[in-house]
Amino acid sequence: MRIRRLPASTLFLLAIFSSFGVPAVAQQPQATPGQSEDVVRVNTALVQTDVTVFDRRGTFVEDLKREQFVLKVDGKPREISFFERIEAGSHSEEAQLAAARGSAISGNTGGAPIPLDRGRTIFFFVDDLHVSASDIVQVRESLKRFIDRTMGQNDEAAIITTSGQVGFLQQLTDNKAVLRAAVDRITTRQQNVHDAERPAMSEYQAMLVEQNDRDVLDVFIDAILRNFPGIPRQIAGDMIRQRAAAMLQQSGMITTNTLSALEGLVKSMGRLPGRKLVLFVSGGFLLDQNHSDAFDRLKRVTSAAATAGVVIYSIDARGLVATSADLSGGAPFDSSGRLERASMGELGATQDGLNALARDTGGRAFFNTNALSSAVTTAVQESSVYYLLAWRPDSEEQRSQRFHRIEVSVVGRPELLVRFRRGFGEVEPAKTAAQPRRGKQPAAVMKIPIDELRATLRSLYPEVALPVSLTLNFLNIPQRGSVLTTSLKVVTSRVELEPVGATRAANIDIAGLILDIQGKVVSSFENRLTIKINSTDVKSSPPDSVSYNHLAAIKPGLYQVRVAARDAKQGRAGSSFQWIEIPDLESKTLALSTLIVGERKLGAEGPPRIDPSKPGGDKDPFDQVRLNVDHRFTRTSHLRFLTFVYNAFGAKPLVPTPESPDNSQGNAAMVPTSANAGPDLAVQVQVFRDNEPVITDPLHKVSVEGIADLSRVPYAAELTLNGLRPGRYVLQVTVIDRLAKTSASQRFAFEVD
Template identity: 30%
Template sequence: MKLTRHMPKLPMFALLALLLVTPWLASEGRAQQPPTLPPQSDAPKPDGQSDDDEEAPVITLGTELLQLYVIVTDKDGRPVRNLKKEDFLLRENGKPQDIAFFSFVAPGATGAAPVSVAPNLPDSQPSSATVEGRYFALVVDDLHIAPGNFLPLKAALSKFVEKTLVEGDHLLILSTSGTLGFLQQMTDDKRVMRAAIERLAPRPQDTLQGNVGFGFSMTPYEAVLVERSDRQTIQFLIEQYIRAFPGTPPMMAESAVRSTARIIAQQTEYLTTATLETVRSAALALGNYPGRKTLLLATDGFLNDEFARNGRFRMQRALDAAARAGVTVYSIHSAGLEGPAGFDASQPGRFDPTGIAQSLASQGQQARQDAFRELAASTGGLTFVNTNDLSASFDKATADATTYYSLAYYPDKKADGKFHSIEVKLNLPGKFTIRTQQGFFAPSEKALQKAAEKKKKQDAKLTPEAIATREVKSALGAPVPPRDIKVKLASNFVSNGLETTFSTAFAMKDIAFRDANGKKVNTVTTVFAVFDLSGKTMVAEEERISLNFLPERLALAQTGWGSQTKSLKLAPGLYNVRFAVYDPLADHRGAVSQWIDVPDLSKAGLALSDIIFLRSVKASDAKSDKSQPGLGSGLPPGFVPANQALRQYKAEENLAFLITAHNVPKAKPTAGKSNLAFQIQIFRGKEAIYVSPLQRTQYPPSSDGTLTYASQVPLEGLEPGQYLLKLVAYEESTKKTAVQARSFTIDSPER
């Protein structure tokens, strides 16, 4: 493969014109899933791949199919890798179940721990081994983390983001208080992760702990026991109250103890509900993604009184959400290494010759761990307690998820409102440890009908337009965007003096149509919004798009994409860009969220704009293309803008592009050429499949220090799949470099 001729330098007005035009329906897109890497390749996703890039096709699990992620380790704790479908026995409520789907998932990009081979089985990896992307949710229980524990926790979280997460990993950070606000969303952008971690802060201790009155104290665990009418605890607290307030009659003291306990217990229940509901919400959000998902829960511990009115129900809701979404919970005790219970220097001493206070403190310490231990054990995860090395805990939790088996089966369809237990065993000799979800909570038929009737009544009061607005805004604001409809988004920054342009696209194959007046029609609703880092809305535009096709043209239309272009003048800074679409006929939604950084070029050195992709056409086609108005004469002959959101090429085409360099020094040119040189690099995964020599640009920079470079590379001979184009600019006089990259796709021949 060789580098073809360089295109002439383009004036800035032509570049602007290029950015502002994109056809409404880009019919070169196809309805099928974009091609993935060939089966024999285990290359990871390219560097810089964003949320809008494609994934390998996976089994989509609905309400009738339940997927389990099973970790099998030997007696030494090493993962066992060479098991087959017939080696597993699966039961629901004791009844054997048929395994409908089975696969082995190999270690990802971070490498694997040592693996073990089951005895009497060949030492070979199953042919069904696959590599899947990694999706994490980090729930920071700031409602239950002591202020003194935040500093080491934030240090561990920062290390986890910088060292443990690799290219292509996605992370959703949530706080149980909800104070992260706008930053609580799934992202692969480490700048956003850092901002979320930095915003984490201790919360006021809303639960009454320590001193309640002068010389009298009651812990949340003691309050819970009082609510259960535990006589020993009540009597102990009565004695402590009378000691603090001499002369108080026992009956009055007991009344004071019970009223105080009720307040503390209610506040404890409120905070526990917030924690478990955040875990549940995180699990449900992760359910939008394929493969195994990992939820990391950082907490000092919390009390979940299952004897209270909703205690067991709260836990079951969280566990059921995790089971149905394929989420494994790893609980990390952020309190670190705890001393013996009852020796808390921050609490006033108690007169306790009987040792009851010491016993209650020890029980309370264990009770605060019971709930987060159950979350991990019931979902097949692990718990890490009594260690000050929180970074190691996060690393071990991540490593534990590298080798596992994926089993899916059709569960009993009884909507009985009961908990259905799941048991997985091996039909093999030897000692193994098996971890997976322990079951799920089936909804009751009555509850399902009630929810459906409630929604029906609510919708009856709204117009179709109002329902569409509600649904598309819900999709836009979801921490993890819904994916019923495939959507794409790309930003194109040129300079601070020009508007940043955004290209959006949604797959027409995912849109339903109905018959009306001899045509196939639908009206979809879209929302495009841009927010700054504080969550302030810079722009929010809702549109209703009428689609209508002749029946004989529908199949062709559904091979394409609905495309739009938006422009907005943005000051330097970090912005969140979102696009969502709602199809009322199928009641389907699609959304995408992306972070962009608008640099301050006045303070930057050598910098590059975004890469603008082009595609070649015949001169006659370009002239007759009525959907491309406003193209300046500076556009290279025979080239038109590609769809910037899709960035799709055929194998027989040339990859064409242009880019603008800023703040190029006006040094004396060498050999009549500019001192700015570009190198083109094309990657597939981590492998560089094409690297050009450095090529000096033919012209010096403009008076404002800008220089636009354009080129093309033939794609003939490259396999279909995802690629990364990386451009490296090198300025010889200052020895400065700048890099820009963007992924693109080569379609399969049949597409």
Template identity: 30%
Template sequence: MRRSLAGILLCFQFAMITVAQQPAPWPPPIPQAPSRPRPATQKPPQTSQPKRDDDLDIVKIRTNLVQVDAIVSDEKGQPVTDLRADEVEMLEDGKARNITNLSYISVAPKRLESTSESKSTKSNVPVPSVPLRPEQTRRTMALVVDDLGLSFDSSTYVRRSLKKFVDEQMGPNDLVAIIRSGSGIGALQQFTNDKRQLYAAIERVKWNPKSRAITPSFSRFGDDRTKGPDAEMKDSARVNFEQFSEEIYTVGTLGALNYVIRGLRPLPGRKSIVLFSDGFQMFNTNDSRIRAALQRMTDLANRAAVVIYTVHAMGLQPLGINAAEPVDGMGGAELELFLRTKRKEVFDSQDGLDYLANRTGGLAFKNSNDLSLSVGRIVADQEGYYLIGYRPDDSTFDQSNGRIKFHDLSLKIKRPGKYKVRMRNGFYGVSNEQIATVAESTQTQMVSALVSPFGASAIQLKLTSLYVNDLNVGNAMLSFLHVNAKDIDFTEEPDGMHKAELELMALTFGDNGQVIDQFSYIQTIRIKKENFERGMKNGLTYNTTIPIKEPGAYQFRIALRDKSS
């Protein structure tokens, strides 16, 4: 029986340094032909994977320069955009530092005048968008849904707020991803300005049965009150088990955030993460892993210029007794213990979210049932920021005693009036030059290209994928890849043949972000002299067939590199 397949098909290309040949785990597709004639001895323009422009770095921590971002507002909450360098003072560990640069960066989306053409395109069907280039991106936002820590009710409210964001609050130059903490490596490939893909991601936001928020943990005080001498022991064991489960899933949530932050780092400009979660405890847990993970993560976020906003998805919680809580039969002391524990757990669940936001210069939203209003304030908060650079003291990066010191940062406004400053609270005394960087293997670099929202421009590729039902394979995705042959470096051999070696890698992602199929191999191309000019004119075409076992939405991504580049 034929099954319908909704395919979200993206194509990315990559060109890098050479690596050792690897065996092909899948039979390679057949090249059908190698775009303009070019002499055999002429090499294509040497274009490589775009390097990270250091001028685009917002947060810089070096031995001769520390640069951070900050948001300044007046007593009415309105942004202040006209401060001068002589009106501010940067303090490192309470000591004033010499400011070398101060500038205000506006990233507010441009207001486009409405035209008859734009009005005529309004419909319930999203118009396909043109992919953004790095220099066109104004805001990069990762909307992280902590499905490892959301209750059933919270999942519904979060899904509504996400849809409203895409409908009304998302700008045309915003690069957005909707990521679930329970997703896999496919999470980072979802950064896009295409609302169709975002709507598809919203549909996948559902309650996770493995969530640590299966039921409110304080309900344990109201159910299964077993009578007998072992009742207290059972309650204690259940409490310990629930606390252990919550800590395990909390570490999983932080691990997902860590992964997203690392993926955001090479993207341009000031990045933000909006975390929707029912929260997690930080200061009232015996698990030091949570506190250590939070500290490492905030330092990583600060160095990657990532601001974290948090939304406590539980909303405004009634701290009294509600009809869903079985409190019948409780005595006065037991009822008081129940209410006290309930209040404590609600407030404790906000600790970790407050910490993440405060340490990275973001905002923590809580005790509000209007999640869309919180998201709107987050979008408005990202319309501009200050870049402030100063020259650090020699002692800032001193590690003579073998210890790395954390340096507190604060900004003092000397202009008359009352102002509120939000910025990163500090950094560890390790410069970016001192952080050891391990050279990535070519395979790792190609995987990074596959999950990047931006494609490399070194080799022009076009990918076309079709759903087919084959007698031998069954339901499958048939893909054709066209390669612009003028971007490939062919060498002429003594026998007149023209030779090139290409390395291909492909990943297929399911709708849950998991990799469901992958392959890589090295293809050697040899073209006869009399066919070379025609091949250069028409280009190279590859085809491959990927079996589809389940109906649903898939992403097929492919990267290609010329081994001689």
């Protein structure tokens, strides 16, 4: 049997509570497993591009060989030095990308383990400056459908907007509650370009006027002359041109804001591993080279995407659109149809930018479809596997700062659709270094360690130079109410020890923030952990890791916890971020604490034996099982967990006693309403991999026998891991209240090595 229920003894529970009070624990070094993947390395830096190949049915073409591809750079054939088929989000993806660059895996020098099933990285960039109020509703629905139905177990996603209206929730996360909350914040910020003059003129009509389109010019000139017959035709034309230029100036600023925000996002993604997907959702915009730098910015986005390993899929939020001109809103009367004929190209013109971003980064554009959810699903599926091609640049390419064009084709297969990055290289002018001035130079600004630690804490993405793990546990404790325990673990196996008297020591500075959904700090901590070894031997090694726990009172709501650590001597820093949702126990609805999880190593057989006659370790189950912080387990171990069920139906509060006078905030103990009545709870334990159940324990009754405080019904069990393949899993515990006909569940993500 994989799952074994454990007795819920009062001492067992108290021992777990006491484990949260340990401020810092040093763990002894453990053997580090060797690299399991054989990766081909090259000696010099290469330039790479990812390529996807599809047949006429839109299916990815498998089993293509290196010799079947033809690669050209600026029209010149290049020999393909590296070729590999890669699955996005796989364990080997970052290793193969590093091999194609001819470099080691960046950011993993501190010994942080590479996830076996890392998952895909997906950014939704909603151009709310160009999406109408009617279209934004469908955009929100499509995003929520992706979160609920398409997002994988190990995927991470972020909801970004041009205006930044999502605020603090505009972060990369795997927490679906956070993503749903981010989607709910999206509203239209569309800035329609209009003026008070009549007849009304659209942005596209203004562009046609700028281009001296005689049909459009004549329509608007005729309209002015009908209202002001005495004005010369030339002056009327000048008035129309000035009006169009002012509108295009305003439109160009809005487009610049959109492309600038997209460029900033793409550049920031370079710090993330693997291939990243950006779904660019917009209502379209015009590219006007006379009143904006839109064309240059498109190239800059494309160049940044090539550097950061980003592919863009564009989605027109307008869906299926008629191509005829919109004659509402005070458009000039035109019985000749000249304005309507000239405006037929408006839809395509507003889609040119979306198409260019997708085509030049190796993605695809979805136009004229109302099935936005289907477009999102297709984009995620198409980008999940690709071929990686790399070549050694010649000296001219290395010296040149200009943008280089790429062409990729498959020999003898003209029917195949090949998508690839259209170029690489910087398009921004090189910045000239400032010449040092003669005379006295200003002193260099000294970096303050605490400021560096706080900057790491506030970084956009977690730092990995110093591996830091984080786990969060929510509990409701008598007389204290709801509390949140933040447990962090810092890998210190590579920390350098310095002699201090008869010992060797090192310092690790740590800090943490608990932030609410608005990004406001509700609790924080800063501390210094000192590692000491009673030896002066320079060969003595530091402990494998140090741990720290922080306890804070917490109110119901959604919170993010950020922790960071810094090696005081070497300056290497790392951080970890995690979200948690605290239930409102005052609502009296069924709720669970988080899953408090530990690992029992091979040899520590059987459940913890508790002997009330013996104090100390004999009644501490964590003598055998320590709280697991890094969510990693060996296949030969056992996963042990504990959770508490709150607000079970069928119990009433006890009368307050002098020992427990404060029964406010839902902390009152509960007893059955009669001698024979009591909570009727059932529990099911499941383990998932890639959203598919691999272990399902039959539904069974939760025993409440001998439990005095029924406001917190405990449930503990142990899971055998020896039948699970290495990879990432999710433990899910679901409790059903049969009397109230409600249920609640908690999940715990973990990895088996």
